[in-house]
Amino acid sequence: MRYDIAIIGTGPAGLSAAINATIRNKKVILFGNEDLSQKLIKAPSIDNYLGFYEISGTDLKDKFKKHIEEMNIEITTNKVNNIYAMGDYFALMSGDNMYEANSVILATGVEYGKPIKGEEEYLGKGVGYCATCDAPLYRDKKVAIIGYNHEAEEDANFLSEIASKTYFIPMHKKEVNLNDSVEIIKDYPVEISGDILVNKLKLRNNEIDVDGVFVMKDSASPKALVPGIETEGVHIKVNLNMETNIPGCYACGDCVGKPYQYLKAAGQGQVAALNAVAYLDKKKLENRK
Ligand code: FAD
Secondary structure (H helix, E strand, C coil): CEEEEEEECCCHHHHHHHHHHHHCCCCEEEECCCCCCHHHHCCCCECCCCCCCCECHHHHHHHHHHHHHHCCCCEECCCCCEEEECCCCEEEEECCEEEEEEEEEECCCCCCCCCCECCCCCECCCEECCHHHHHHHHCCCEEEEEECCCHHHHHHHHHHCCCCEEEEEECCCCCCCCCCCEEECCCCEEEEEECCCEEEEEECCCEEECCEEEEECCCCCHHHHCCCCCEECCEECCCCCCECCCCCEEECHHHHCCCCCHHHHHHHHHHHHHHHHHHHHHHHHHHHC
């Protein structure tokens, strides 16, 4: 099945894109998570969302959820690992699954922290963002998972069945649910290093020999997600129509730049969706000629 629009991200930008594209009768697939956005549920009180003065992040999340449920918009709770532009459509890889869409809207948010030293240099040379995709490379080898979220624990458990040794470095204070064979190290990653390939992870108080390091954040770098996409620093480069340099690929919300705000994200989600709809309608007309 090929979708009209694949939307990546369930923060205000992705949800706004999804409702607008649905209103315009497009077949949409929305990737994200059940809690919608950590940046939404963590806000104690929001004073600047029009119509909802002093609302808590969790209450606003419930309102967003009710809105999409009433419009029968479902969330596909899979993380998208790679998106490839195939000419007249996009292939989206998520673990072992592949999805196809005629256009894509990136609403992936942004990681506020800087990458770990060596993370970008060794990407694809021992650093990865998808355990399911890269696990076979680490059979009987040593791996470390730097886990920013709960999905990272599932990945660590999966890797522990394949790798000879699995370390887990939790980047949050919540309880973790891991197989007995996974060694938890409560420390802070400082540098990923090696020769041609990764061989060491330096922590603040320790150093471990590893063949691979998985950095499991909510959002990965746009360049790792969409090969060939143009960026400016950590942000995806877009014009006022939210178009990226790849025809049919749009981006909105925090991932395209500051200010990092809910209303700005939702507004850009709408602009991205309406322009994606115009792009699809134009292509349809061209194909009829
Ligand atoms: P996000 O909300 O970050 O959502 C992105 C979503 O995409 C996430 O759910 C993520 O899991 C998902 N995702 C990313 N990559 C993938 C992938 N590959 N596959 C599948 N899903 C993926 N702003 C205000 O205007 N007012 C406030 O009062 C305010 N308070 C804040 C308080 C806190 C504590 C924080 C952290 C932020 C606050 N902000 C506030 C900023 C606001 O949270 C962000 O600007 C807003 O959430 C951005 O929305 P977004 O849709 O662009 O991205």
